[in-house]
Amino acid sequence: MKQKNADKPNQYPEYDQLHLPTIEKEILKWWEENKVFEQSVNTRPDNKRFVFYEGPPSANGKPGIHHVMSRTIKDLFCRFKTLQGYRVERKAGWDTHGLPVELGVEKQLGITKADIGTKITVAEYNKLCREDVMKFTDIWNDLTRKMGYWVDMDNPYITYENNYIESLWALLKMLYDKNLLYEGYTIQPYSPAAGTGLSSHELNQPGCYRNVKDVSAIAQFRLLQTSSEGGGLTAKIQEGVERGGSPFGGQGAGEVYFLAWTTTPWTLPSNTALAVGKDIEYVLVKTFNQFTHQLIHVILAKDLLNKYFPAENAELNFEEYNKGDKKIPFVVLQSFQGSELEGIRYEQLLPYAQPKDGDAFRVVLGDFVTTTDGTGIVHIAPSFGSDDFKVAKQNGIGSLTLVDRSGKFTDEVNDPVFPLQGRYVKEAYLTDAEKEQEFKLQHEILRTNNIIADLKSYMSVDDLIVLKLKLENKLFKTEKYEHNYPHCWRTDKPVIYYPLDSWFIRTTAIKDRLIELNKTINWKPAHTGEGRFGQWLENLVDWNLSRSRYWGTPLPIWTTEDGSETKCIGSIEELKKEIIKAVEVGVLAPHQIIFETENERTFFDDIKSKTSLSERLDSKFAELSLHKPYFDNIILSSDTGKPMKRVDDLIDVWFDSGAMPYAQWHYPFENIEKFQKNFPADFIAEGVDQTRGWFFTLHVLAVALFDSVAYKNVVSNGLLLDKAGNKMSKRLGNVIDPFDTIEKYSADATRWYMMRNSDPWENMKFDLNGLQDVIRSHFGTLYNTYGFFALYANIDSPQTPKGVFKDNSNYVELDRWILSKLNTLIKETTAFYEDYEPTKAARAIEKFVDDDLSNWYVRLNRRRFWKGEMSDDKQAAYDTLYHCLNTVAVLMSPISPFFSDWLYKNLKGKELSVHLEYLPTANEAFIDNDLEERMELAQRTCSLILSLRKKEKIKVRQPLMKVLIPVLNKKMKTQFSKVESYILSEVNVKAIEYVDDASGIVKKKIKPNFKELGKRAGAKMKAIQNAVMSFTSDDIATIEREQKYNLQLDGEVFVLLIGDVEILTEDIPGWLVASESGLTVALDVTITEELRQEGNAREFVNKVQNLRKDKDFQVLDRIKVSVVKNETLEKTLAIFKDYIANEILAKEIVLVDALSEFDEVELNEEILKVKVELN
RNA sequence: AGUCUCGUAGCUCAGGUGGUUAGAGCGUUACACUGAUAAUGUAAAGGUCCCCAGUUCGAGUCUGGGCGGGACUACCA
Helix, strand or coil: CCECCCCCCCCCCCECCCCHHHHHHHHHHHHHHHCHHHHHHHCCCCCCECCECCCCCECCCCCCHHHHHHHHHHHHHHHHHHHCCCECCCEEEEECCCHHHHHHHHHHHCCCHHHECCCECHHHHHHHHHHHHCCCHHHHHHHHHHCCCCCEEEEEEECCCHHHHHHHHHHHHHHHHCCCEEEEEEEEEEECCCCEECCHHHHCCCCCEEEEEEEEEEEEEEECCCCCCCCCCHHHHHHHHHHCCCCCCCCHHHCEEEEEEECCHHHHHHCCEEEECCCCEEEEEEEECCCCCCEEEEEEEHHHHHHHCCHHHHHCCHHHCCCCCCCCCEEEEEEEEHHHHCCCEECCCCCCCCCCCCCCCEEEECCCCCCCCCCCEEEECCCCCHHHHHHHHHCCCCCCCCECCCCEECCCCCCCCCCCCCCECCHHHCCHHHHHHHHHHHHHHHHHCCCCCCCCCCCCHHHHHHHHHHHCCCEEEEEEEEEEEEECCCCCCECEEEEEEEEEECHHHHHHHHHHHHCCCEEECHHHHHHHHHHHHHCCCCEECEECCCCCCECCEEEECCCCCEEECCCHHHHHHHHHHHHHHCCCCHHHHCCCCHHHHHHHHCCCCHHHHHHHHHHHHHHCCCCCCCCCCCCEECCCCCEEEECCCEECHHHHHHCHHHHCCCCCCCCHHHHHHCCCEEEEEEEHHHCCCHHHHHHHHHHHHHCCCCEEEEEEECCEECCCCCECCCCCCCCCCHHHHHHHHCHHHHHHHHHHHCCCCCCEECCHHHHHHHHHHHHHHHHHHHHHHHHHHHHHCCCCCCCCCCCCCCCCHHHHHHHHHHHHHHHHHHHHHHCCCHHHHHHHHHHHHHHHHHHHHHHHHHHHHHCCCCCHHHHHHHHHHHHHHHHHHHHHCCCCHHHHHHHHHHHHCCCCCHHHCCCCCCCHHHCCHHHHHHHHHHHHHHHHHHHHHHHHCCCCCCCEEEEEEECCCHHHHHHHHHHHHHHHHHHCEEEEEEECHHHCCCEEEEEECHHHHHHHHHHHHHHHHHHHHCCCHHHHHHHHHHCEEEEEECCEEEEEEHHHEEEEEEECCCCEEEEECCEEEEECCCCCHHHHHHHHHHHHHHHHHHHHHHCCCCCCCCEEEEEECCHHHHHHHHHHHHHHHHHHCEEEEEEECCCCCCEEEEECCEEEEEEEEEC
16 A cells, blocks of 8 residues: 655554555565565474364365365464464375366267267376466466465375375275275175266266166065064054964964065065164054955054055954955054164065075064055165164164166075076166067076966066066055156166175274374364264264275275285385285296386396396386386285285375375375374364365374374364345355455455354355455554544654553643553453353454553544654553554454554554564553452443433534432442543533432432342242332432341341342433433533633534634644634634644634634534635 | 354444343444544444253353354265
C-alpha cells in the first residue's frame, strides 16, 4: 500500500486506505527474500520440538477453498507453537497412488482397466500415472504460498518414490514377522464372466445396476424338535403347536418350519444359518403347504403375516380344506420376540456338503434384518453375501462355497435327480448354444426320473432348485421378483458376491490396545475421538490391504503355488539376495528376472557369475521404480526350494499415508535418529472425513509397529458448505475459488473469517459477505486504531516504548484498565490456543480490539492525544496504545500472519517480523478485576444515560446538570467514584449525586436468589417466592439490617438469609429513570440558561470544526472566524469565547455586520452566516 | 440401516455444573456523534430455544421418544 509519509523515514508509516491483498503481496515478498519461515524454525532450539505431520494431499486434483480451511488450522497451531519458542519443522508431502489417479489416466487415454497390459503396457501406464499425479503441483504450491501456509515444500515426501516404498516394504515385513499380516478372504463383488473382482467404484458406474427379474423363493427350514437338538424356545413352540391340536415331536402334521426368502435360490445349498431381528416379533402359524397340501406350522415375522395369509382366511375351517383350494386356512398359535429364537437349530435344507468348521444351522441375530420384504427371516450363505459373512463370523458359523470361480456349482452339488453339478448358477452366463444343449440334457434327465414328462424349455439352476424344494415339501412360495441387481460393466453379465483372497492386517489382534491408546489422544472435538473413532475401533474388522490395480505399492509377498509357503520381502537388498538365491537354486532363469524388453533379456541372459548378477541387479534397481510390472515375473525360491510367485496385489493407498511418520524419513534404512525425534506427532489436523482414513491408518500402524500413538493432539475440521448450506459442487456451480477469494478479499480475512465464525469442527457455511464484515469490522478497526496512533505519534514523536512496562502505577485509570484487559487477553488467548480452540481465541482478540481498545479506550482518550504538548501523561497514553497494538499483532499472528506482520513492522521496524517474536506472558500484576468491573459499570451507566437523553431528545452536546445514582453499598460508591470522570465527560453531565438509604428517596425491590435459595428451599420454593415478592419496604429494611428474616410458612419458620435474596433499586419517584440488571440512573433534564449557552458554545464549535474539515485545513492550522451579528451567539460568546477559540484553534472570533463570502450553519434552529479562513 | 453430529432472532453464532427478563455481531428502522470520518454511538423491532413426553419447586440446559439437516460406514436377503 502506498505510504503517505514515505519521505520521512523516522515516522510511523501512514496510509490512505486499507487494502489487505496489497499488504499480503508485499509481506509475502519480504518473507521470501528474508527466508522468514526458515528463520522461524532455525531460531528455535533443536531440543524443544513441536512435531507436526502434514497429511499428504493428492496433487492430481486442484485445491479448493476447503483446503484453505484445514491448512489454516494446521498453520496457526504451528505458528503459535513457534511463538512459544518451539522448533516446528513441517515437511510437506504428496499422496500419489490410488484409484483416482488411475481413473484420470484411463479417461485421458480413453481406455478401461481391461486394456491395461494389452493396449498399453503396465510399465507405460504407470509412467503416465506418475506424470499425471503431479500435474497440479504448481497450483498447490501457489496456493500454499498465497494463503500463508508455512510448510517446507522444497523437501516433500512423495509416496511413489523408491525410498518411500522401500520403507513401506520394511513396515509390512515387520507386521508379517509379528504375525499381523495374513491371507484370508472377503466377500466381494465378483464377475465370473470376467474372472475378476470389482471395486465398489466399478460397481457404481452408470448402468451397472439394472432391474432384472429373478426367481425368488420362500423356503421352509425344518425346526429340529427334540430338546437335545433344539434351542431354548422349544417348549414355547411346542405349547403353540399342541394348542393348535397337533402332536409335537412326531413326523408329518406336527412339523414346524422357518420361512426364509431369497432372490438367489442358487445360494440355498450353501446355507448355513438363518438370521432374525432381535426386536422383531414373530408368529407361529398353522396352515397347509400350497404345493404338497400337507399340514404345516411356519414361523415368520408378525408384520408380514398378512402378506402371505389374507386376514379373511383366518375364518376358514381346517376340516373343510381340500387339496388345491385357492384359499388356505391358517391360525396364529403363538408369538415371540426374535431374541427368543436365537440358537434354535434347524435341519440343513439341501445337504450336499457339510461346512468344515463352525457350528452351523442355527438361528442367529442380525441387525440388518428388516420386515420390509420377505419373511423377516434371512437365509444366510456366508460365502455369497457380506452381511452373511459378517454375521456368520460373529456367531462362529462355518461356510459352504459350492460355486467355483467360473460361476458353476462344484462337484459337491451332486444331485441324483436334478442336474446341478457343474452348472452355471446364473442363466446369463450360458450362451444360447450351451443353453440349447443343456436343455436337451435336462429334458432327458427329468423325463427318466419321472419328474417332468416333457420339458418345454431350459430351466435355470434357480428353477431346478425351486422345483426340487417344491417336491420335497420345502418350498412355501415362489414368484418372479424384479429387483435392482449389479452387473459387470465389462461383460454385462450379473455379478455375484464371492469370497476372494485378500491380504489383511490383523487389526483385531491389537484392538484393545488401539482403544486404550486412543483414550490418550486429545481429540478436537472430543466426540469425534470417543464417538465416531471410538465406535469404529469397537467394531473393528481386519484391514483389507489388497487392491487389484496397477498404480500403487506392490505387496512384497511371494507364495508357492499351493500357498503353503510365503515370504515377505522387507528391502531391496533382501530382494536382490533372494533373486540370486533363486537363480542359484534354479527356479529363476536370469532372463526371467526383469522385465519387458528384449534388451533386458539379453542383458541378464549372459550372466556368468553370481558377482556380475549382483552388480547388474544393483545398477538395474538404481534406475527402476518399485512399481508393477517389474516384480511380477520374478520367481523366488521357498525355503524348501519350491518356486514362489509374487501375490499380484497392490496395497491400499491408506497404508501409504498412514506410514508417513516412518517412510518420510526412509526409516529404517536411514535417519533413525531423525525419526525418533519426530515421533509421535504432537499435532495433526485434517477434515473429519479422515477419521476412518488417515487418522485411522496412522493410529493402527503406530500401535501395531511401535505400541505408541502416532499423534497426541488431533483437530478434525468439518465440511465447508456454500452459504445456503449445500455441499459445494461443480454441478451446482457454487464452488468458491480459493485464488479468487484470496486475490479479492485476502488470505488473512479468509483465514480470520473461517476461524472466528464457528468452531472448525462444525460444518461451516461459507459466505463472502462474512468476509466483507470481517475486513470492515475487525481489520478495518485495527487498521484505524493504528492509523490514529501513527497520526498523533508522528506529530508528538513520543519515545518509542521499549520492552514491557514493569510499572503502571502512574498511569491513569483508563490506561490501567486497557492494560488489565490486555493482560487478561494474553492469558485467555494463550489458554485457548493451547487447548486447540482457535475460534475462542479469535473472538477474544476481536472483542478486545473492537470493543475495548477502539470503541472505548481510544474513543475516550482522543482528547489526550491531540491536546497540548508532549507530557508524561501523553507518553503514558502512547506507551499504552503502542503496547496494546503490538501485543495484538503477536496474538493474532497465528491466524492472520500477513496483516499482523505488517502491523508489527509499522510499529517496530521494517526489518523485523512478528513471526520471529516470542509470545508475551501475562503480567498478573496488571490484571485488576475491580478495575475491569467498574469500567464495565461506567459503560453500562453511560449507556443508560444516553438512552434517557435519547428518550428526551436532548443532544449529547447539550450539557446537563446532574445525574442521580442509587448505590447499594460502599463498594459500589467507591467503584463509581473512580470512573466518575469518564462517565461525566462521555455523557456530558456536570455531576453525579449518589443516593443511599439515608436519602430516603430510593425505592427498593427484592426477589429471591433462586440459585442460592433453591439449594436450601427445595420444594418450598414457590411459597417462599410468593412471600418474598410481597415484602414491604420495612421488610426489606429488616432483612438488610438483621442479615436474615424469619419467614412464616404454614406454621413453620424458614430463616431467610441475606444471600438468599437479591435487593435492587428500580425507581426514584419523580425522576426520569432507566434501569437494567440492578443498575439504576436518574437524570436531571432541566436545562438552565447557562447550560443552554454552554450547549450553544459546543454546538458552534462543532459547526466550525465541520467547516475546517470541509475546507481541508490541517489539524494544526490556526484560523480566523467572522460571523454576521447574532444575538444568541453574542450572548454565548460573552461567556465562552475563550473556550471556543481554544477548541477551534481560532486566533480571532469577530462579529461583523455583513460578509460577502460566508457559509450558513445552523445553531440550535438559528441560521448563522460564518466565514472561516486561515490566519 | 448403523455410528456420530447439528437444530436458539431474517443471517452467523454465544449460552460450565438446571435458577425465573435467553444474549452478541451482522442486517433492518429511527436517532445521534463528529480533531479516527468510507470511522463511531444509542435505541427499537425481531424468539412456540425443532416437536412430544418425563424428572424437578424450577428445563434452552438432564432423560426418553420422535422430526429435520449433515458426515461417515455398510447393505439391500
